[in-house]
Amino acid sequence: MGKYRGNVEAIKALIRETEVHRDVYVDDEVFALEMEHVFGNTWVYVGHESQVPNHGDYFATTVGLQPVLMVRHSDDTVRVLHNRCPHKGTRITAEGCGNTGKFFRCPYHAWSFKTDGSLLAIPLRQGYEHAGIEQSHAVLGLAPVRHVHNYRGFIFAKLNDVGPGFEEFFGESLTSFDNMVDRSPVGKLEVAGGVLRYMHNCNWKMLVENQTDTCHPMVAHESSAGTAIKVWKQLPEGSKKPMAVEIYGPFMSSYEFFENMGIKVFPNGHGYTGVHHSIHSDYSAIPGYYDKMVAAYGENRAKAILGENRHNTCYFPNLMIKGPIQLIRVFKPLAANKTLVESWTFRLVDAPDMLLERTLVYNRLINAPTSVVGHDDLEMYERAQEGLHVDANQWVNIGRLYEPSEQADMTAVINGTSERQMRNQFHAWSKFMTMSMQQAG
Amino acid sequence: MKVPSNQDLVDFVLHETRLIDTHRLDEWLDLFADDGIYWMPLEWGQTDPRLTASLMHEDKLLLKVRVERLKGNRTFSQKPKSRCHHVLQTPQVDKRDEAANRYVTWTPMHYVETRLDQQDLYAAWATHTLAVIDGTLKIKLKRVDIVNCDAAFGNIQLFM
Ligand code: FES
Numbered sequence: 389m390g391k392y393r394g395n396v397e398a399i400k401a402l403i404r405e406t407e408v409h410r411d412v413y414v415d416d417e418v419f420a421l422e423m424e425h426v427f428g429n430t431w432v433y434v435g436h437e438s439q440v441p442n443h444g445d446y447f448a449t450t451v452g453l454q455p456v457l458m459v460r461h462s463d464d465t466v467r468v469l470h471n472r473c474p475h476k477g478t479r480i481t482a483e484g485c486g487n488t489g490k491f492f493r494c495p496y497h498a499w500s501f502k503t504d505g506s507l508l509a510i511p512l513r514q515g516y517e518h519a520g521i522e523q524s525h526a527v528l529g530l531a532p533v534r535h536v537h538n539y540r541g542f543i544f545a546k547l548n549d550v551g552p553g554f555e556e557f558f559g560e561s562l563t564s565f566d567n568m569v570d571r572s573p574v575g576k577l578e579v580a581g582g583v584l585r586y587m588h589n590c591n592w593k594m595l596v597e598n599q600t601d602t603c604h605p606m607v608a609h610e611s612s613a614g615t616a617i618k619v620w621k622q623l624p625e626g627s628k629k630p631m632a633v634e635i636y637g638p639f640m641s642s643y644e645f646f647e648n649m650g651i652k653v654f655p656n657g658h659g660y661t662g663v664h665h666s667i668h669s670d671y672s673a674i675p676g677y678y679d680k681m682v683a684a685y686g687e688n689r690a691k692a693i694l695g696e697n698r699h700n701t702c703y704f705p706n707l708m709i710k711g712p713i714q715l716i717r718v719f720k721p722l723a724a725n726k727t728l729v730e731s732w733t734f735r736l737v738d739a740p741d742m743l744l745e746r747t748l749v750y751n752r753l754i755n756a757p758t759s760v761v762g763h764d765d766l767e768m769y770e771r772a773q774e775g776l777h778v779d780a781n782q783w784v785n786i787g788r789l790y791e792p793s794e795q796a797d798m799t800a801v802i803n804g805t806s807e808r809q810m811r812n813q814f815h816a817w818s819k820f821m822t823m824s825m826q827q828a829g
Numbered sequence: 830m831k832v833p834s835n836q837d838l839v840d841f842v843l844h845e846t847r848l849i850d851t852h853r854l855d856e857w858l859d860l861f862a863d864d865g866i867y868w869m870p871l872e873w874g875q876t877d878p879r880l881t882a883s884l885m886h887e888d889k890l891l892l893k894v895r896v897e898r899l900k901g902n903r904t905f906s907q908k909p910k911s912r913c914h915h916v917l918q919t920p921q922v923d924k925r926d927e928a929a930n931r932y933v934t935w936t937p938m939h940y941v942e943t944r945l946d947q948q949d950l951y952a953a954w955a956t957h958t959l960a961v962i963d964g965t966l967k968i969k970l971k972r973v974d975i976v977n978c979d980a981a982f983g984n985i986q987l988f989m
């Protein structure tokens with residue numbers, strides 16, 4: 389046995405008030421335990437219902453390291469199944485998404501399953517007459533994930549029976565989803581445009597922390613955002629500000645701008661930047677959109693919806709959403725030092741195409757493997773992943789604007805350059821990591 | 830030059846690649862028409878650059894930002910600098926429309942980008958749409974289709 393399995397005290401000791409031990413980023417055993425506990429006991433994002441609009445539509449993905457299948461069942465609900473044939477383990481679907489018709493058929497020996505996962509037929513079934521199949525795992529079919537919740541189209545799953553219920557886990561933080569959905573005049577989102585997939589040689593939590601790290605843009609992104617501003621200023625006077633400069637420019641905002649934008653934290657490790665304003669506040673209006681919103685919601689409500697300019701909302705453990713530009717990022721852990729970042733974009737149903745166009749420009753400029761902003765960030769993560777192997781100092785500091793009176797699992801609004809959301813995440817990490825851990829005897 | 834020969838078109842593509850591989854990127858930028866675009870689709874056989882995501886879809890302003898950034902003193906992801914290397918098949922002239930001043934070439938290639946101990950190999954097709962402007966050939970559109978365009982990549986920092 390290693391150092392951490394079955395050792396609740398050792399796990400808890402990794403997280404201090406204002407610092408965390410480097411093993412949370414570099415240690416393989418800690419990573420394996422995260423996959424079992426953090427990604428087992430919490431509600432993890434699976435996909436969006438618009439990816440499976442018709443009966444039999446499916447989308448294959450992972451929860452932690454567990455392969456799952458999101459599928460639209462014949463009763464119209466979205467189910468999440470473990471993506472593994474009960475016979476010999478074959479992955480059921482050939483592709484990432486598609487339509488399976490009325491049932492799944494395993495390509496190896498043709499066992500078949502309904503879209504709720506239940507076993508439909510086995511060829512030559514009489515061969516199992518004395519095989520005790522009714523008592524075996526095989527009879528369960530494609531085992532469904534038991535805890536699945538659809539929140540306004542976003543599908544979440546919790547693999548373990550322990551851990552809080554959906555509402556309790558997310559609470560008030562769900563308002564960030566509400567704002568994103570409400571930005572459609574008909575209150576509906578559709579995944580659109582394609583997904584950008586970007587491989588990172590670093591721990592998944594570095595990416596999560598970076599989402600509310602407001603002291604890095606003007607430093608790490610000076611090379612990209614700063615250069616964009618410089619090049620734009622060389623254009624002839626009176627030139628219209630290009631969309632790209634509108635997107636890059638605010639990354640160079642002052643410390644004061646980020647301090648005043650505020651951060652709000654919620655229980656269970658969720659939180660967002662941009663309480664009062666954000667880098668998304670000053671985008672130019674899109675013709676026709678505001679009128680549609682007023683027609684749908686009335687002027688006051690439309691103004692309230694569009695006046696929310698939350699920047700990044702982090703949902704523990706590994707999801708970030710940007711309501712004002714309809715974009716989400718999923719930080720998929722592959723190993724202690726390897727993370728796949730998926731950046732998905734949405735169309736606001738019944739809003740002008742121009743909004744989706746801007747969302748896609750943002751995604752391409754900021755989140756693609758060809759993005760200069762992405763290059764800036766990844767360089768820092770990879771250097772950290774290396775630097776953390778220094779034994780002389782084994783602690784990462786997350787103490788900025790710490791207050792001794794600070795309490796965990798609280799809702800609070802604080803200064804926008806605080807690292808409290810990082811502390812909030814690690815408090816949740818420690819809680820969900822040890823919640824179901826058996827102390828070795 | 831008013832009407833380029835096929836050899837002119839082929840030479841242009843070879844020269845363009847050489848400018849990239851030798852880091853003469855200011856000269857490379859000059860090869861683009863003022864409204865020229867560099868497009869790297871995300872989707873296999875992609876037709877729409879606007880409402881479908883791309884890896885790159887950049888006008889001259891954005892290309893200039895990249896080129897300037899590569900020179901920057903605080904461009905930490907380029908310390909040390911990346912290097913790159915193309916192997917091209919002979920470009921094929923697919924279309925010649927002299928009346929419309931529009932010439933299209935197609936060039937299969939392998940592209941290697943390196944930094945420190947890391948070396949990445951990509952296979953791609955480059956499609957150049959060229960026009961004669963003020964007597965010289967310019968790029969209206971350079972489209973780069975990576976064979977596995979939808980795979981998860983690490984950093985791609987230079988130009989294919
Ligand atoms: S492995 Fe699926 S039917 Fe045999």
Ligand SMILES: [Fe+2]
Pocket residue numbers: 598604605608609765
């Ligand atoms: Fe960043």
